[in-house]
Amino acid sequence: MTTTCPECFETVTAPAEPVLHEILECAECRGELEVVSTAPLLVALAPEVAEDWGE
Amino acid sequence: MTTTCPECFETVTAPAEPVLHEILECAECRGELEVVSTAPLLVALAPEVAEDWGE
Amino acid sequence: MTTTAAVIGGSGYIGGELVRLLLGHPEIDLTTVTSARLAGRPVDTAHPNLRGRTRLTFTDPAALSGADVLFVAAPHTETMALVPRLLDRGKVLLDLSGDFRLRDPLVYREHYGVEHAAPDLLESFTPGIPELYRDRLTGADRISVPGCMATAAILAVHPLAADGLIDGEVAVDARTGSSGSGARGGPGDAHAERSGAMRVFAPLRHRHQAEITQATGHPCRMTATGVEAVRGVQVLCRARLRDGAGPREVRDAYRRAYAAEPFVRIVAQRRGTFRLPDPKILAGSNFCDVGPVVDRGDGWVTAVGALDNLVKGGAGNAVQCLNIRMGWPEEFGLGFTGLHPV
Amino acid sequence: MTTTAAVIGGSGYIGGELVRLLLGHPEIDLTTVTSARLAGRPVDTAHPNLRGRTRLTFTDPAALSGADVLFVAAPHTETMALVPRLLDRGKVLLDLSGDFRLRDPLVYREHYGVEHAAPDLLESFTPGIPELYRDRLTGADRISVPGCMATAAILAVHPLAADGLIDGEVAVDARTGSSGSGARGGPGDAHAERSGAMRVFAPLRHRHQAEITQATGHPCRMTATGVEAVRGVQVLCRARLRDGAGPREVRDAYRRAYAAEPFVRIVAQRRGTFRLPDPKILAGSNFCDVGPVVDRGDGWVTAVGALDNLVKGGAGNAVQCLNIRMGWPEEFGLGFTGLHPV
Amino acid sequence: MTTTAAVIGGSGYIGGELVRLLLGHPEIDLTTVTSARLAGRPVDTAHPNLRGRTRLTFTDPAALSGADVLFVAAPHTETMALVPRLLDRGKVLLDLSGDFRLRDPLVYREHYGVEHAAPDLLESFTPGIPELYRDRLTGADRISVPGCMATAAILAVHPLAADGLIDGEVAVDARTGSSGSGARGGPGDAHAERSGAMRVFAPLRHRHQAEITQATGHPCRMTATGVEAVRGVQVLCRARLRDGAGPREVRDAYRRAYAAEPFVRIVAQRRGTFRLPDPKILAGSNFCDVGPVVDRGDGWVTAVGALDNLVKGGAGNAVQCLNIRMGWPEEFGLGFTGLHPV
Amino acid sequence: MTTTAAVIGGSGYIGGELVRLLLGHPEIDLTTVTSARLAGRPVDTAHPNLRGRTRLTFTDPAALSGADVLFVAAPHTETMALVPRLLDRGKVLLDLSGDFRLRDPLVYREHYGVEHAAPDLLESFTPGIPELYRDRLTGADRISVPGCMATAAILAVHPLAADGLIDGEVAVDARTGSSGSGARGGPGDAHAERSGAMRVFAPLRHRHQAEITQATGHPCRMTATGVEAVRGVQVLCRARLRDGAGPREVRDAYRRAYAAEPFVRIVAQRRGTFRLPDPKILAGSNFCDVGPVVDRGDGWVTAVGALDNLVKGGAGNAVQCLNIRMGWPEEFGLGFTGLHPV
């Protein structure tokens, strides 16, 4: 099963039977993608862990 | 005798009897100023020695 | 009669710098330095440069009794919960976190990702920027010191903004050393990873841009890159000059703005190795060096600013604000001029 | 049958890098390396990393006899006098100086401050940018390799420009290590002065901006800062997206432009320590890493580029161009992938 | 037919260097790289320099099936429990930890503070020092690669010891970069703490001194200091020359010992900037540079050694040992010569 | 009534540091700073950290009129010709070069390679080491400040030597930053060459060893290595304890020697990141940190010393000596405590 990464628009391949709230990693941008729907397969970007410099 | 620095517009003080082509240094921007006229006192900016990085 | 002071968050990098400066301040008696993690242990455990200079030990924050002046150097988003409980522990409170810098709680949420916990207090804080708000600081009991990169950019741009010499947006390209992220680093802060890096950690919308906009009145587009340095911030700020403004107006604006400022130097020279502001020679000092360069061809100005993020970008600036607030000479505790070479 | 090669200006930093790469090139026989200053002395006198790898000694430039391929790594403004005399000494000539990069002699004079000495030759040079001009390079006998910061910026911006995704000017903020100024430094290059510096040595109108404009078709406003590094260039390039262009179009443009490129990697990740291009991990490698970041809010794009100024920013790029010209595999001599940590 | 290889501990610094070298090795097919922490994620997550060079993902160590050659790059004191379980997973095993370097389990306990868990295996390991044990390595199925500082010191001192030119104890003063402590740093490894440090982390009895004694036959007194560098080890080894030994005997001993060695260079020059071994120009290369200096006045010798701790001090040396074991050219996979400047 | 002071050699690194310290000294009026090269130009031309702190300009050395106190910071072998002409220009003269440090002109010739030009003056100088010769300094009109590495080693070893705890030779392994070679560097001092180096520039018989022997009474064997740092010297001094001397005697000796010293700290801790002396946290400060480590097994002691070569290793030590000579508080002008992190 595949879908598109909302960050970089690369094709993301999910396991055969994706589970709701499972976290996938996009191979291109390495973003963490949360499975928000399984049929159809939809993923959402998990929040980015920002670095906290220069405060 | 004074004039104005063409780079930073600060007042530049020349020696009592400035000589043509004499080099003064502006106290503010440290530019080298060449005396191009003595009466009236006029100065021009000598070329900047640039650094030559990143070629 | 000396004034007592306490540092909350005293084991961190800003806390340590506050301790260093306050120990050398002729009017201050530093009585309390807090750390939960190191409670009971000597202050020089965290700050080995202070060996032989103090016998203070860390106090648990919970055990803080109070002091005339409180410096709060705790993490943002946590500080807004702390401050309400601290207000009655001191006469003057200076916060160094980001929590009380932005007047508008919506802007806070946009940049910090959480709801502000004490929005009613926001208006009661005076921005800790002596060069812009010296008068207000003389009467301020709550002072919010701006961010390190924000301070550099605000001071670099302020003369242009105040004199109305620029139009539209200011683009800020900031570079910072590793101490900017504090003493509690993650894996990316390990020496082998961070050394020699040029790490664009904020390619857009760094939080400090909201502070710059608030202080200068100009929209701001900001990037931030970690470069090889422990201390030090440098900003390059670009803006379009309005019609009629040229090199002369720009130079005049800087001179007027900073002629009498003890801690801002105009550095824009045509010769020598240090022609424009470079934080290399500012480590430990409270100077912010600023220098404008005008492109005579196309009417843009680039203003460079540099400072030590822990001093003028934090602890030193806080001490300067306090000096103003107390009517003390502004240089008290801030006499160190920086080193060269270094 | 191997191809013979000579390096003119072989005692410099670019020259040394050419020697390193050519010694490891399977099709090349490096026969001559020139230096007036060190004529007769072993090549490893200037390049101690090559100890045990070559027994070549430096040849006086005046004694150069010729070779199939000539690499010229001499100072700009001096090279334009050298090249005419070199043309009949080799079949293919690759120049690494700035003297044959700009097609228009007026633009040359504006940026180099002197009249061009061989304007008639300018049109005969093909720009050494494989990613833009691979086809032309297959037949080129005179190749002019672009400047280090220019290469980084051109490759960072090219997909946007080629697809017409941006409007107007590109602002380039470049940072560079100390090897960019070559082996003959002045007082400002001394370690005690340069170490840890953030030196805005070109606050405006750096020479490379003319190259960027020529290659991308966009006007360019460029600053350059020396930061703590020996090797390494990083550029931040900002431009406004034209209406209708967004993150998806931008990503697609980069993929299309660089999918088949052996030495350009797209680096724009959401996790990890090295999310955007950082020259730290590129020392010695021929990669140029590029990564775009789109501000979804306001429609600006920041494209980051990074490379090793002596490799993809100079010697390595020249070797890649030669490989294309000769029909050899493009990776020949360029297999080193870079180190981590470093 | 290629040989398959697996790296156990592939997410660490030594592991990453092994992956880099093995991907470039013409006889090796790297099939497995383990990490418990990053299992399933791409190998370039931990090693960003390998982007575009491999599509391998990390395997959980528990899921390791086997390979012709196993490289073990796991922490000491943990490796001795791993190895017994790994022995039947590969024909040849090379361990890079300290666990199988010392032949005597009592000496192990003295230096590592714990009882050895597999003392019976100790004798079955051949020390991975090509310059001393090349013959034994040709038939070795279990190879224990020495410590980085130990390798530098052993190679610096070996010619003196082998020729009986020195008496008594060898004093070793070692300096090391930050990658020597691996990817899992503590608070002291943070950039702001470690940058520019001169940290005497082992004022006496560094563990590697037992390895030096074992290989040279001389008692050893060793200190180790962390200095500013990511990669790189340098040792200064001092010993008293026995009567009758002087500069000529010393030079001869080094020439004899290393004339045919592909990865040891004798560097002891009287002119130039790099007169004695300096790890600065060795990053990424498999060279160990050594150079003796004799004090004609008092009959002491100082032997300097330098290498890249992750290459000749670890991963590269392991690959060299494997090349010997397999009868491949010793330089396979190790062609990178190092950079200058850098 | 203030005391006037002049700095001869004021454009150099030691000269600049003297200017920085003297400008902050409450009893001193700095009237003259000499430089032939920069005569007439502002002092901050050479020392950009002093911008805004002084309006002094450089005086040509030939035009020097005189001052109460003369600090001489000129190159060795040239200073011995200068000093005789300076003696009547000031009441107190402090020399920072090597020319008047060694009492014996033969030892001078051995280490400096030239005949001493003013041997009769040698005995008239008091060594500028407060910790050893404070009493003599109170009456001294000619003071010769020791070398930077010598000071670190002398202070590290002195308690052991004074209490007779060690036998025989002291081996000193010194590391130094790049400012130690002054502002007039050669090609080897260029950033690209010197950055990250570990350069054994004196594998034996460094000149400072004669000073160490003179001050401690022990023969000394010294090596010196340039490591990555601008400021900072660290020495590791190893010696054999005499029978009966152990950890307790050693600790006691240090405590006794330095209990009342304002600028020597004993640093030998068992926890934390900065356990032994590290010059990283001493930049700008006048501290010399010393710490002994005893090997309980074999009766050797390693004493570590660290300082800032331009401060306690030069300019700061000179100011401390003057304070003693004049009966001023010893800390005058020397209050800066050093930074962390940095």
Ligand SMILES: NC(=O)c1ccc[n+]([C@@H]2O[C@H](COP(=O)([O-])OP(=O)(O)OC[C@H]3O[C@@H](n4cnc5c(N)ncnc54)[C@H](OP(=O)(O)O)[C@@H]3O)[C@@H](O)[C@H]2O)c1
């Ligand atoms: N670093 C800079 O350049 C810089 C510049 C300007 C402003 N700032 C701001 O200054 C603040 C401190 O920064 P830093 O770099 O010093 O960070 P840091 O090194 O991480 O130190 C944080 C300090 O806060 C304390 N702390 C943590 N949680 C606390 C809590 N809930 N209540 C009380 N104390 C708490 C810690 O004490 P424990 O020992 O108990 O953990 C530690 O002393 C931050 O808000 C930062 O944004 C930093």
Ligand SMILES: NC(=O)c1ccc[n+]([C@@H]2O[C@H](COP(=O)([O-])OP(=O)(O)OC[C@H]3O[C@@H](n4cnc5c(N)ncnc54)[C@H](OP(=O)(O)O)[C@@H]3O)[C@@H](O)[C@H]2O)c1
């Ligand atoms: N450094 C970089 O990052 C970089 C990147 C891309 C392009 N470039 C360009 O590459 C060229 C070389 O740069 P570099 O950094 O290697 O400079 P460099 O280290 O100063 O070396 C210059 C070389 O040119 C030789 N040379 C000087 N004058 C000459 C003449 N009249 N005829 C022949 N040879 C002459 C010198 O040889 P002697 O021993 O005889 O003095 C030396 O080998 C420059 O044009 C530079 O702009 C540099």
Ligand SMILES: NC(=O)c1ccc[n+]([C@@H]2O[C@H](COP(=O)([O-])OP(=O)(O)OC[C@H]3O[C@@H](n4cnc5c(N)ncnc54)[C@H](OP(=O)(O)O)[C@@H]3O)[C@@H](O)[C@H]2O)c1
């Ligand atoms: N660094 C040097 O300069 C150097 C030089 C020569 C030899 N060595 C030796 O080489 C070894 C690795 O050093 P390093 O610097 O690479 O350390 P490192 O960066 O900390 O890496 C350690 C590696 O071991 C893995 N690991 C940890 N516990 C394990 C276990 N129980 N079983 C299997 N794998 C385990 C880790 O994987 P996870 O991702 O699962 O945590 C990681 O991949 C050490 O023994 C070290 O002494 C190091």
Ligand SMILES: NC(=O)c1ccc[n+]([C@@H]2O[C@H](COP(=O)([O-])OP(=O)(O)OC[C@H]3O[C@@H](n4cnc5c(N)ncnc54)[C@H](OP(=O)(O)O)[C@@H]3O)[C@@H](O)[C@H]2O)c1
């Ligand atoms: N650097 C250190 O860490 C350190 C530490 C302790 C002691 N020292 C000693 O201190 C002295 C100065 O060292 P430095 O590192 O500051 O050197 P430096 O940076 O090279 O400065 C030398 C200074 O001496 C002046 N000078 C040169 N020749 C002179 C002469 N014939 N008469 C008068 N002035 C002359 C130069 O002035 P111009 O502008 O006229 O050339 C310059 O101001 C040396 O003897 C050195 O050994 C150095």
Ligand SMILES: [Zn+2]
């Ligand atoms: Zn993606």
Ligand SMILES: [Zn+2]
């Ligand atoms: Zn001016």
